[in-house]
Amino acid sequence: xxxxxxxxxxxxxxKMTVSNALRGKSNVSEATRARIIQxxxxxxxxxxxxxxxxxxxxxxxxxxxxxxxxSPFYSKLAKEVSRAAEANGMQMLxxxxxxxxxxxxxxxxxxxxxxxxxxxxxxPQLSGAEARTLAQSxxxxxxxxxxxxxxxxxxxxxxxxGAYQAIAHLLSVGVRRPLLLGGTFIDDIDAIAADSxxxxxxxxxxxxxxxxxxxxxxxxxxxxxxxxxxQCLPVDWTYELTRTVIREMAERAHGDFLFDGIxxxxxxxxxxxxxGLEDAGLQVPDDVKIIGFDxxxxxxxxxxxxxxxxxxxxxxxxxxVSRLMEQLNRTDTADSGAxxxxxxxxxxxxxxxxxxxxxxxxxxxxxxxxxxxxxHNNAASATRTAAxxxxxxxxxxxVAPFTLRARESTLGRATRIH
Amino acid sequence: xxxxxxxxxxxxxxKMTVSNALRGKSNVSEATRARIIQxxxxxxxxxxxxxxxxxxxxxxxxxxxxxxxxSPFYSKLAKEVSRAAEANGMQMLxxxxxxxxxxxxxxxxxxxxxxxxxxxxxxPQLSGAEARTLAQSxxxxxxxxxxxxxxxxxxxxxxxxGAYQAIAHLLSVGVRRPLLLGGTFIDDIDAIAADSxxxxxxxxxxxxxxxxxxxxxxxxxxxxxxxxxxQCLPVDWTYELTRTVIREMAERAHGDFLFDGIxxxxxxxxxxxxxGLEDAGLQVPDDVKIIGFDxxxxxxxxxxxxxxxxxxxxxxxxxxVSRLMEQLNRTDTADSGAxxxxxxxxxxxxxxxxxxxxxxxxxxxxxxxxxxxxxHNNAASATRTAAxxxxxxxxxxxVAPFTLRARESTLGRATRIH
Numbered sequence: 001x002x003x004x005x006x007x008x009x010x011x012x013x014x015k016m017t018v019s020n021a022l023r024g025k026s027n028v029s030e031a032t033r034a035r036i037i038q039x040x041x042x043x044x045x046x047x048x049x050x051x052x053x054x055x056x057x058x059x060x061x062x063x064x065x066x067x068x069x070x071s072p073f074y075s076k077l078a079k080e081v082s083r084a085a086e087a088n089g090m091q092m093l094x095x096x097x098x099x100x101x102x103x104x105x106x107x108x109x110x111x112x113x114x115x116x117x118x119x120x121x122x123x124p125q126l127s128g129a130e131a132r133t134l135a136q137s138x139x140x141x142x143x144x145x146x147x148x149x150x151x152x153x154x155x156x157x158x159x160x161x162g163a164y165q166a167i168a169h170l171l172s173v174g175v176r177r178p179l180l181l182g183g184t185f186i187d188d189i190d191a192i193a194a195d196s197x198x199x200x201x202x203x204x205x206x207x208x209x210x211x212x213x214x215x216x217x218x219x220x221x222x223x224x225x226x227x228x229x230x231q232c233l234p235v236d237w238t239y240e241l242t243r244t245v246i247r248e249m250a251e252r253a254h255g256d257f258l259f260d261g262i263x264x265x266x267x268x269x270x271x272x273x274x275x276g277l278e279d280a281g282l283q284v285p286d287d288v289k290i291i292g293f294d295x296x297x298x299x300x301x302x303x304x305x306x307x308x309x310x311x312x313x314x315x316x317x318x319x320x321v322s323r324l325m326e327q328l329n330r331t332d333t334a335d336s337g338a339x340x341x342x343x344x345x346x347x348x349x350x351x352x353x354x355x356x357x358x359x360x361x362x363x364x365x366x367x368x369x370x371x372x373x374x375x376h377n378n379a380a381s382a383t384r385t386a387a388x389x390x391x392x393x394x395x396x397x398x399v400a401p402f403t404l405r406a407r408e409s410t411l412g413r414a415t416r417i418h
Numbered sequence: 419x420x421x422x423x424x425x426x427x428x429x430x431x432x433k434m435t436v437s438n439a440l441r442g443k444s445n446v447s448e449a450t451r452a453r454i455i456q457x458x459x460x461x462x463x464x465x466x467x468x469x470x471x472x473x474x475x476x477x478x479x480x481x482x483x484x485x486x487x488x489s490p491f492y493s494k495l496a497k498e499v500s501r502a503a504e505a506n507g508m509q510m511l512x513x514x515x516x517x518x519x520x521x522x523x524x525x526x527x528x529x530x531x532x533x534x535x536x537x538x539x540x541x542p543q544l545s546g547a548e549a550r551t552l553a554q555s556x557x558x559x560x561x562x563x564x565x566x567x568x569x570x571x572x573x574x575x576x577x578x579x580g581a582y583q584a585i586a587h588l589l590s591v592g593v594r595r596p597l598l599l600g601g602t603f604i605d606d607i608d609a610i611a612a613d614s615x616x617x618x619x620x621x622x623x624x625x626x627x628x629x630x631x632x633x634x635x636x637x638x639x640x641x642x643x644x645x646x647x648x649q650c651l652p653v654d655w656t657y658e659l660t661r662t663v664i665r666e667m668a669e670r671a672h673g674d675f676l677f678d679g680i681x682x683x684x685x686x687x688x689x690x691x692x693x694g695l696e697d698a699g700l701q702v703p704d705d706v707k708i709i710g711f712d713x714x715x716x717x718x719x720x721x722x723x724x725x726x727x728x729x730x731x732x733x734x735x736x737x738x739v740s741r742l743m744e745q746l747n748r749t750d751t752a753d754s755g756a757x758x759x760x761x762x763x764x765x766x767x768x769x770x771x772x773x774x775x776x777x778x779x780x781x782x783x784x785x786x787x788x789x790x791x792x793x794h795n796n797a798a799s800a801t802r803t804a805a806x807x808x809x810x811x812x813x814x815x816x817v818a819p820f821t822l823r824a825r826e827s828t829l830g831r832a833t834r835i836h
Binding site for chain 2: 033034037061068069078079082091093095096098105130134138239278297298300302
């Protein structure tokens with residue numbers, strides 16, 4: 001089969017020029033590049049790439065399984081993860097599951113997934129345990145797997161910390177009775193509302209929503225309020241559904257809406273809530289102040305502009321890809337028989353994951369860096385299990401940093417700072 | 419190397435069960451699936467996949483190069499193309515170029531692109547000719563390449579036809595002086611405005627914007643108006659920039675805005691325009707009526723809900739993938755020495771591409787199915803060139819169907835029907 005040298009000889013250029021041309025470097029003229037590619041194809045160099053994968057077991061492709069390419073959260077995350085992968089010399093095979101557990105199982109066990117060097121799995125319908133079984137022995141990162149005993153490296157959105165800041169900020173602008181809107185968190189609202197720490201001890205928090213409710217409950221408690229179950233409204237966080245539910249709730253209240261603030265536990269839910277309030281004749285932020293969670297592009301374009309917990313997607317993507325590259329490199333090192341770094345990484349948030357509490361932007365109150373407890377306890381109690389082939393390093397749980405983006409259009413002016 | 423039968427024997431199941439498990443079928447229990455995957459990995463079946471690619475030259479992966487995963491147009495298109503690819507048993511390697519010609523060159527000439535079975539290239543910074551050179555001999559579909567002499571199979575958005583309908587509808591609700599907003603179309607506005615047919619003869623229309631302006635100009639002419647150059651405002655169609663430009667234009671007019679309607683040549687431009695008008699104290703739709711182009715999800719969530727030329731992305735994605743699969747199948751057939759279908763496909767729009775003029779929804783006026791002329795002339799005059807390895811079939815130009823989505827919130831009530 002053709003080598004770079006064969007192509008170089010046939011095309012009348014140096015081997016370095018062939019390499020540069022095939023890697024798309026800019027220091028090769030278009031005419032030369034075209035000639036080299038034609039020569040490579042004539043000599044069947046493509047087939048040679050398969051041979052290289054055969055010998056190295058690598059092809060430079062990472063697979064990223066997301067729910068929906070046209071969801072504002074996933075499209076922003078996919079953009080940043082794709083950028084981070086390319087910066088590490090890898091390419092992304094992005095596959096969407098369209099919210100189907102069956103599709104995720106298929107993706108994880110399909111032959112082409114076996115062909116990829118590593119996998120990233122975003123908020124799956126499957127549990128971490130199921131994903132682990134299906135993807136066993138392959139480098140894998142889970143996103144927002146909040147199971148208390150993760151056996152795989154995980155990168156989470158700032159569920160607890162962001163919710164804490166969102167509620168603290170609503171209180172700081174005068175809200176006294178916020179509604180928590182979105183997702184499903186029915187089981188343990190009483191327990192979570194009563195005391196998230198003891199709830200955590202009794203039944204570990206497992207879902208994104210439970211962590212967000214726990215963070216909100218703690219913020220209320222720290223400011224002298226208690227979260228009542230009636231303040232939690234679980235509703236699938238789609239725009240249309242949220243809009244309808246809030247409109248109906250506001251209309252039933254006959255102009256006397258029971259809540260003076262809403263924490264939409266996703267931006268899409270918050271945007272739907274704004275529209276639902278408007279449908280019912282209420283004004284944002286005068287009647288009800290609103291903050292979302294995610295920091296998606298929609299929120300900037302919306303009227304009014306949305307206040308939100310703005311996840312630093314760039315940092316989150318860098319965490320995801322760097323953790324996956326660590327696993328790949330450990331696998332390589334282990335395969336070659338050399339030593340590898342097996343030091344436990346529990347609680348190591350000094351790098352990308354360091355900014356746990358996030359930063360607070362315009363009008364934000366304090367309370368940075370607090371209450372990362374649940375997530376980190378999870379990491380600390382994790383069973384030490386192989387995260388990649390033949391290695392024995394502990395899984396990591398990283399939490400993405402965030403900024404509180406406060407806008408007068410949805411929060412009004414600060415009336416009281418705690 | 420391990421075969422399916424080897425895995426079946428080692429795992430104590432049938433070969434069919436192994437096949438079902440690896441393809442993710444649901445008729446295999448999780449326990450069995452897990453055992454089979456572990457066995458496959460123990461026997462190094464992954465490497466065997468590389469061997470299969472080596473022998474067949476195929477790995478079932480298509481590459482889709484788009485500008486930006488977090489743009490509402492591309493994220494919706496990527497979702498649908500991904501779905502269509504999966505329906506054809508293929509997987510998408512989605513790569514974003516972030517609006518960089520250099521990145522597109524790199525993507526087209528990189529080794530992993532050579533590794534893919536086929537390529538889809540969306541509205542590139544590169545010309546069709548450059549893309550052709552870089553991707554030579556590989557199955558490739560261009561999206562929105564409007565060059566008048568395409569040598570590659572192309573799927574276009576309904577640039578001319580959609581713009582025609584957008585303007586016709588603005589006129590039908592009483593607009594007399596619409597502004598055409600977005601993109602770059604500086605060179606030939608006079609010629610295009612004067613007569614798009616003769617302009618087309620003098621210098622063929624080459625860009626998405628030129629086609630949209632030509633369609634708009636023809637609609638005006640057909641209704642007894644002429645497009646003046648002052649009605650064309652080229653501005654990079656980003657939300658923030660469009661918002662600023664329209665606000666400043668409206669403020670300079672001191673409440674006497676020179677236009678009673680705006681055709682935003684992308685939804686993002688239209689949404690920016692709405693906000694810019696609001697910033698300047700003007701009301702949509704009372705002072706200015708607005709329609710966009712694309713049909714992205716943002717437009718539904720926005721306040722007010724956006725009227726738009728709603729591209730049928732599902733149909734467009736089906737066109738794209740089916741055209742690519744045709745090329746792949748021709749390549750296969752050619753490789754195996756059998757006959758293949760080399761009938762010219764120019765003007766064959768009876769299948770997916772058949773609905774050229776689109777359909778008109780609520781409040782739409784007539785004029786369906788007209789003025790596809792430029793695009794089809796392009797197809798008809800195309801040089802017949804190899805579209806895939808060793809085949810001799812003419813390239814195709816398909817145009818995605820669309821619906822005019824008219825909403826009172828941005829268009830008001832119809833005051834006059836033409």
